[in-house]
Amino acid sequence: MASLNRQKNEQSGFGASVESRRHARRWVRAEQRVVVVVFLLATLISVLATVGIIYTLLRESYGFFQVVSAWEFITGTRWAPLFEPQAFGVLPLIAGTLLAAGIAGIVALTLGLGAAIYLSEYAPDRVRRIIKPVLEVLAGIPTVVYGFFALSFVTPLLQSFLPIPVIFNVLSAGIVMGLMIMPMVSTLSEDAMVAVPRPLRDAAYALGATRFEVATKVVVPAALPGIVAAFILALSRAIGETLIVTIAAGATPNLTLNPLESIQTMTAYIVQVSLGETPQGSLVFKTIFAVGLLLFLMTLIMNIVGRWVVRRYTERY
Amino acid sequence: MEHERPPIGSARRTSSIAASITRPRHSSSTTTPNSTSNRSTWRRWRDRFFFVLFFASVAIGILGLAALVIDVMTDGLGALDFSFINSYPSRHAGESGIRAALFGTIWITVGTAAFAIPIGVGTAIFLEEFAPDHWAVRLVQLNISNLAGVPSIIYGILGLALFVQAFALDRSVLAGSLTMTLLVLPIVIIVSQEAIKAVPGEFRDAAFALGANRWQVVKTVVFPQAIPGIMSGIILALSRAVGEAAPMLMISSLVFLTFIPSSPGDRFTVLPVQIFNWVSLPQPGFQAVASAGIIILLAVLLSLNSIAIWIRNRYQTRY
Numbered sequence: 001m002a003s004l005n006r007q008k009n010e011q012s013g014f015g016a017s018v019e020s021r022r023h024a025r026r027w028v029r030a031e032q033r034v035v036v037v038v039f040l041l042a043t044l045i046s047v048l049a050t051v052g053i054i055y056t057l058l059r060e061s062y063g064f065f066q067v068v069s070a071w072e073f074i075t076g077t078r079w080a081p082l083f084e085p086q087a088f089g090v091l092p093l094i095a096g097t098l099l100a101a102g103i104a105g106i107v108a109l110t111l112g113l114g115a116a117i118y119l120s121e122y123a124p125d126r127v128r129r130i131i132k133p134v135l136e137v138l139a140g141i142p143t144v145v146y147g148f149f150a151l152s153f154v155t156p157l158l159q160s161f162l163p164i165p166v167i168f169n170v171l172s173a174g175i176v177m178g179l180m181i182m183p184m185v186s187t188l189s190e191d192a193m194v195a196v197p198r199p200l201r202d203a204a205y206a207l208g209a210t211r212f213e214v215a216t217k218v219v220v221p222a223a224l225p226g227i228v229a230a231f232i233l234a235l236s237r238a239i240g241e242t243l244i245v246t247i248a249a250g251a252t253p254n255l256t257l258n259p260l261e262s263i264q265t266m267t268a269y270i271v272q273v274s275l276g277e278t279p280q281g282s283l284v285f286k287t288i289f290a291v292g293l294l295l296f297l298m299t300l301i302m303n304i305v306g307r308w309v310v311r312r313y314t315e316r317y
Numbered sequence: 318m319e320h321e322r323p324p325i326g327s328a329r330r331t332s333s334i335a336a337s338i339t340r341p342r343h344s345s346s347t348t349t350p351n352s353t354s355n356r357s358t359w360r361r362w363r364d365r366f367f368f369v370l371f372f373a374s375v376a377i378g379i380l381g382l383a384a385l386v387i388d389v390m391t392d393g394l395g396a397l398d399f400s401f402i403n404s405y406p407s408r409h410a411g412e413s414g415i416r417a418a419l420f421g422t423i424w425i426t427v428g429t430a431a432f433a434i435p436i437g438v439g440t441a442i443f444l445e446e447f448a449p450d451h452w453a454v455r456l457v458q459l460n461i462s463n464l465a466g467v468p469s470i471i472y473g474i475l476g477l478a479l480f481v482q483a484f485a486l487d488r489s490v491l492a493g494s495l496t497m498t499l500l501v502l503p504i505v506i507i508v509s510q511e512a513i514k515a516v517p518g519e520f521r522d523a524a525f526a527l528g529a530n531r532w533q534v535v536k537t538v539v540f541p542q543a544i545p546g547i548m549s550g551i552i553l554a555l556s557r558a559v560g561e562a563a564p565m566l567m568i569s570s571l572v573f574l575t576f577i578p579s580s581p582g583d584r585f586t587v588l589p590v591q592i593f594n595w596v597s598l599p600q601p602g603f604q605a606v607a608s609a610g611i612i613i614l615l616a617v618l619l620s621l622n623s624i625a626i627w628i629r630n631r632y633q634t635r636y
Contacts, residue, residue, distance in 0.1 A: 115375045211368070296467065
């Protein structure tokens with residue numbers, strides 16, 4: 001405020017001529033016009049980023065689909081672009097991705113929902129203030145660290161009681177990925193539960209309900225849209241996750257539902273090709289754009305659905 | 318709402334109705350059990366059982382975090398010394414260090430900050446203060462929240478095709494910084510918008526009443542008030558950039574670098590990429606080196622986050 005006053009005094013101070021005051025006012029207006037244009041250009045950059053992503057993925061994928069038919073890509077059950085004879089069926093990569101994300105989803109939903117119910121319905125305020133930030137640390141740990149953790153700790157632990165043939169397996173990667181997205185599920189679900197009004201709980205308690213009954217029959221149903229959305233958004237995060245699955249789940253495209261086997265996800269395949277000796281512009285190099293386009297569409301749809309669920313089904317009290 | 322409240326007659330007089338209800342009056346001390354008390358005993362046991370289960374999910378999360386930290390520490394502390402920080406990568410695990418990756422990370426972080434802060438904050442100010450309520454503006458807003466959900470590897474593909482190839486920047490610090498800028502931009506924008514929204518409308522009204530135009534109001538009233546929130550948001554976005562490996566893996570590609578970048582046109586490697594390289598090496602000694610690198614990475618992130626929290630607590634005013 002002080003600087004505003006000072007500026008005014010300098011520009012159109014007492015005794016200043018009408019001419020100079022008009023000049024100052026024109027200057028202020030011109031400055032605003034310039035600033036608005038600059039900020040508008042900054043805003044356009046985020047639009048350009050989206051256009052850039054879609055254009056890049058579509059252009060290179062188009063080149064790929066000139067050679068390999070889209071039908072073969074979507075329905076083929078063998079993925080081997082790097083070996084002879086080449087095969088371009090993406091289903092093994094999709095299966096691997098969904099298997100890893102599915103395991104992560106089960107872990108994250110169980111732990112995340114349990115944690116959210118504890119934090120919102122049981123925990124005293126003091127305990128919640130300590131536990132919440134600790135859990136959120138989990139979301140801030142770099143994924144490469146989780147990958148190392150999966151490979152060096154969780155896999156040997158699983159191997160001690162499960163028949164895991166090779167060190168790479170999707171179970172370990174999925175569990176660790178579940179740990180990573182758990183705070184996302186618990187934070188978003190807890191937000192939805194806290195938003196359920198107090199009188200609804202009190203009414204149930206007045207009817208003699210236990211805390212468990214209030215949580216499962218009143219709070220969770222009322223907060224369900226938020227919980228479902230949290231779960232969808234976390235799954236989308238797991239589908240796009242790269243490092244954990246690249247490090248711990250292996251690099252063998254594998255159409256399987258067995259969590260003890262090594263698989264390859266779409267993201268891990270993209271890393272494999274971009275780190276390899278593949279010449280840019282070749283057909284093999286173009287596969288990463290086709291796989292990337294598929295990944296982009298999958299996560300985009302899940303994100304849109306997740307946000308739509310919140311908007312459409314959230315109860316207003 | 319304490320869970321363990323003694324079920325004496327006083328329970329009926331407690332301020333919290335809920336607490337007394339969870340302890341039914343037909344308690345186990347009743348001498349003549351009937352069907353009602355059996356049922357309420359069962360309900361009470363179920364309540365307790367699930368309390369333990371819900372608490373266990375929190376405990377498992379925290380134990381997982383503890384296991385991760387202990388795992389990294391036991392593997393890595395032995396390899397962590399000054400020569401590790403000051404050496405270049407080597408074929409021999411014992412001589413490997415993170416000097417190149419550490420400086421690469423600093424280059425990328427500074428470069429990302431230089432692009433992402435002005436663009437992100439500018440966008441946030443435009444959307445919150447200047448943009449009219451128009452369908453195109455709502456579309457831009459929707460687009461930004463969608464960008465926040467795009468997998469990081471997709472930004473790697475974009476950076477590779479756009480900055481490395483089309484702009485012919487090669488696998489340089491500049492290409493890496495620009496890629497990372499696009500990745501953290503949605504975070505910077507969204508957090509800055511929240512900070513600007515939190516400035517009360519009365520402040521703006523007061524400035525308008527003094528004859529200020531919109532830009533003067535933003536420059537002298539709104540922006541200074543929003544700076545702490547924007548700052549802590551920027552630091553959180555940058556710590557995301559420091560830890561992000563997937564796009565840098567595609568842009569940097571090279572992980573055996575024995576020099577420090579001296580200009581934005583030089584090649585680079587960053588901490589997560591270097592760690593990924595060590596983790597994927599089969600020779601036994603490199604696991605310890607990878608863990609030592611992780612300790613450094615986590616220490617950098619911890620200090621960044623502490624600064625963000627400190628700024629938030631020190632400067633944020635609640636209205």
